Amino acid sequence: xxxxxxxxxxxxxxxxxxxxxxxxxxxxxxxxxxxxxxxxxxxxxxxxxxxxxxxxxxxxxxxxxxxxxxxxxxxxxxxxxxxxxxxxxxxxxxxxxxxxxxxxxxxxxxxxxxxxxxxxxxxxxxxxxxxxxxxxxxxxxxxxxxxxxxxxxxxxxxxxxxxxxxxxxxxxxxxxxxxxxxxxxxxxxxxxxxxxxxxxxxxxxxxxxxxxxxxxxxxxxxxxxxxxxxxxxxxxxxxxxxxxxxxxxxxxxxxxxxxxxxxxxxxxxxxxxxxxxxxxxxxxxxxxxxxxxxxxx
Amino acid sequence: xxxxxxxxxxxxxxxxxxxxxxxxxxxxxxxxxxxxxxxxxxxxxxxxxxxxxxxxxxxxxxxxxxxxxxxxxxxxxxxxxxxxxxxxxxxxxxxxxxxxxxxxxxxxxxxxxxxxxxxxxxxxxxxxxxxxxxxxxxxxxxxxxxxxxxxxxxxxxxxxxxxxxxxxxxxxxxxxxxxxxxxxxxxxxxxxxxxxxxxxxxxxxxxxxxxxxxxxxxxxxxxxxxxxxxxxxxxxxxxxxxxxxxxxxxxxxxxxxxxxxxxxxxxxxxxxxxxxxxxxxxx
Numbered sequence: 001x002x003x004x005x006x007x008x009x010x011x012x013x014x015x016x017x018x019x020x021x022x023x024x025x026x027x028x029x030x031x032x033x034x035x036x037x038x039x040x041x042x043x044x045x046x047x048x049x050x051x052x053x054x055x056x057x058x059x060x061x062x063x064x065x066x067x068x069x070x071x072x073x074x075x076x077x078x079x080x081x082x083x084x085x086x087x088x089x090x091x092x093x094x095x096x097x098x099x100x101x102x103x104x105x106x107x108x109x110x111x112x113x114x115x116x117x118x119x120x121x122x123x124x125x126x127x128x129x130x131x132x133x134x135x136x137x138x139x140x141x142x143x144x145x146x147x148x149x150x151x152x153x154x155x156x157x158x159x160x161x162x163x164x165x166x167x168x169x170x171x172x173x174x175x176x177x178x179x180x181x182x183x184x185x186x187x188x189x190x191x192x193x194x195x196x197x198x199x200x201x202x203x204x205x206x207x208x209x210x211x212x213x214x215x216x217x218x219x220x221x222x223x224x225x226x227x228x229x230x231x232x233x234x235x236x237x238x239x240x241x242x243x244x245x246x247x248x249x250x251x252x253x254x255x256x257x258x259x260x261x262x263x264x265x266x267x268x269x270x271x272x273x274x275x276x277x278x279x280x281x282x283x284x285x286x287x288x289x290x291x292x293x294x295x296x297x
Numbered sequence: 298x299x300x301x302x303x304x305x306x307x308x309x310x311x312x313x314x315x316x317x318x319x320x321x322x323x324x325x326x327x328x329x330x331x332x333x334x335x336x337x338x339x340x341x342x343x344x345x346x347x348x349x350x351x352x353x354x355x356x357x358x359x360x361x362x363x364x365x366x367x368x369x370x371x372x373x374x375x376x377x378x379x380x381x382x383x384x385x386x387x388x389x390x391x392x393x394x395x396x397x398x399x400x401x402x403x404x405x406x407x408x409x410x411x412x413x414x415x416x417x418x419x420x421x422x423x424x425x426x427x428x429x430x431x432x433x434x435x436x437x438x439x440x441x442x443x444x445x446x447x448x449x450x451x452x453x454x455x456x457x458x459x460x461x462x463x464x465x466x467x468x469x470x471x472x473x474x475x476x477x478x479x480x481x482x483x484x485x486x487x488x489x490x491x492x493x494x495x496x497x498x499x500x501x502x503x504x505x506x507x508x509x510x511x512x513x514x515x516x517x518x519x520x521x522x523x524x525x526x527x528x529x530x531x532x533x534x535x536x537x538x539x540x541x542x543x544x545x546x547x548x549x550x551x552x553x554x555x556x557x558x559x560x561x562x563x564x565x566x567x568x569x570x571x572x573x574x575x576x577x578x579x580x
Contacts, residue, residue: 016482017397021409024394024453028416031450035427036419042427050433099319104309106320111570113323116330118573119558121511123530124551128333130537131544136341138332141348176326177573184574204311233420237514241534255422262426263518271426279423286418 039279042272049266061273070249071257071274077163078253082231082285085170090224093175094216097182098208111183114176126241129169130156162243162251169238170231178223185219186212221293225286231255232282254278337549344544362543363550367536372529373553375520379441379528380509383448387505388498390449391456396486398457399464400472410461416454422514432519439521444528447519448509455576456501463497464490503565503572510558529554 043061047054065071096114100107117125132138133155140152155165189212197211213220236259239245245252245260252260254274261271336344337359338352363369398410428447429438437443467490475485491498516528524532533554536547562569 017401018405018409019397020482020486021394021397024390024457025409025412027390027450028413028453031428031431031447032416032419032421032424032453035424035431038427038430039424042430050429050438096319096322099311099315102309102311104311104316110319110323113326115570115573117326119507119555119562121530121554121558122513123511123533124554127533127537127547127551128329130542131336131344131548132329132332134542134544136345137544138328138336138344138348141345144345145348172326172329175322180570181574204315229418229420234422236422236425240514259425259514262429268426275423275426282420282423 039272039275042268043276045269045272047268050268052266054268057269061269062277064270065273065277068270070252073249074252074254074257074274077251078232078255080163081167081170081235081253082228085167085174085231086224086227089171089174089178089227090220093178093223094182094213094220095208096175096179097184097186098204098212100179100183101186102204111180114180116176117173118177120173122237123241125169125173126238129165129172129242133165156243157247159247159250162247163253166235166239166242166251169242170235174227174230178227181223182216182219185216189215217293221289224293225289228285228289229282232278232285254281333548333551336545337552339545341544357549359543359545359549360553363536363546363553366546367532367550368524369529369532369550369553371524372527372532375441375526376510376528376530376557379444379448379516380506382445383509384502384505386445387449387452387456388502391453391460391501392491392498393483393486394453395457395460395464396482396490398461399467400469410458413454413457417458419454421451425514425518428515429518438519439523439526441520441526443519444516447515448512451515452505452508456505459501459504459575460494460497463494467493499568500572500575503561503569504576506561507558507573 044056044058045054046057046060100110100114120128130137134140135152135154135157139155143149143152153161155161193211193215194207197207202210233255235253236255239251239253239256240259243251245256255278258271258275258278261267261274332348335350335352336348338355339359343350343353394409394413398406398413400406432438432440432443432447435443437446471489471493472485475489480488511530512528513530517531520527520531522531533547533550536542536550
């Protein structure tokens with residue numbers, strides 16, 4: 001059968017090809033999707049500790065969650081964290097990315113500097129900032145040197161500053177990398193578009209927000225979404241290393257609550273009930289962000 | 298001006314305020330790194346009284362103390378084992394799958410592709426607790442073996458999606474002639490595709506290296522605290538003490554964990570940056 005026609009190849013090819021992708025599919029289901037589904041079941045169990053016996057209690061965990069003041073503290077802290085980190089990081093990174101993309105003098109060095117935080121592990125980053133914000137660390141040492149001792153405090157161990165300090169670290173590690181991503185996206189914008197705007201007498205500020213922003217609008221949405229998901233689900237590690245949720249519960253957010261209830265307080269049902277709530281909040285948030293940044297044309 | 302053409306093309310016209318703000322931010326990024334390096338050679342009192350001064354001596358005592366106190370040698374070995382084995386397993390799983398997706402034009406192929414694309418949106422940490430339950434169920438809780446098996450699953454979506462795009466760029470005619478010669482599919486993948494898509498494999502390997510080497514929370518919970526099993530990332534924070542942390546030792550330890558990443562960064566500079574860009578843009 002020469003020459004082979006497209007449809008014929010298609011039919012001949014499929015079953016064998018499916019077999020080649022099967023191991024990856026099974027692996028992914030076994031280690032990621034399966035556990036994710038199991039979360040919905042564990043949320044219905046009374047399960048006091050990993051090796052303890054478990055029993056089915058229906059929606060009791062959700063009742064417990066919704067009557068627990070700690071849960072609402074965590075909700076509040078997650079809202080603050082998402083509400084500050086995402087709206088600060090994304091526009092600032094966009095402006096930085098716009099700047100880098102203009103290729104001013106020193107842009108190569110700047111690019112390397114912006115990239116560096118993306119290479120550092122969570123553990124290394126956290127111990128660096130533990131040392132910076134420690135009672136006898138960099139910040140307080142600097143304040144003492146310039147005679148502002150009265151401003152110094154244990155930044156990560158004060159109720160009023162713990163969560164704020166965690167957010168500073170989030171921003172420190174996220175802005176630069178996001179900026180590089182924006183600059184890569186902006187590099188794909190045709191030069192003519194920008195030049196036309198320049199001829200119209202548009203200054204950078206105007207070009208940035210009236211020309212570049214509408215073009216990159218969908219990308220704004222994608223990066224906002226990634227950052228939103230990260231803060232909502234994956235910030236447990238940085239909270240654990242920096243503040244352990246404290247002092248009190250002042251820096252406990254939802255992601256950390258899931259971790260803490262399961263592994264410190266041995267209440268796995270509660271932990272996974274929060275996980276289920278988080279899952280739906282995550283989907284809702286992604287839909288909203290998508291809507292807000294949907295391309296207008 | 299040496300480049301008249303370039304300057305004519307772009308009149309940059311950036312306001313000095315913008316320059317200042319950008320470089321001020323760059324300074325904010327550099328200060329913690331500078332502080333990390335100089336403090337690794339200092340004592341606690343020197344860190345506090347002269348935080349910005351270079352160290353008075355370049356003694357490696359902090360490094361040797363961090364190395365022995367946190368048993369970082371064992372940690373490094375665990376990290377290397379976990380990273381290498383998980384890298385190999387990821388490629389063994391992802392290369393055939395991406396080949397299959399790229400070469401099937403039917404409905405199943407696009408379904409499999411969508412399946413992995415949807416996986417990009419699932420944050421790994423969402424399923425931490427059930428994953429621990431799974432590791433207990435199969436008798437691999439607090440072992441490195443579970444990390445070997447689990448890490449590849451966590452990066453499969455991105456690896457498969459990226460590799461599929463590289464696979465698609467290979468002209469199908471190459472494969473057809475190999476098939477005429479009676480080569481099996483596995484042979485074709487290994488001898489025709491892998492050499493051509495090696496830049497894609499490099500990208501995926503670099504991205505996975507960063508996520509495996511740097512991973513913390515799963516390694517902590519699944520691997521457990523045993524110094525012979527824990528990865529170097531889990532070993533590092535054990536240098537933090539409730540009452541009297543030696544920050545110089547702690548930061549020397551942090552530098553030790555970063556060495557492999559920076560070696561790779563220096564060797565593969567541009568390639569690594571491109572990999573990070575591709576990884577994020579695709580997701």
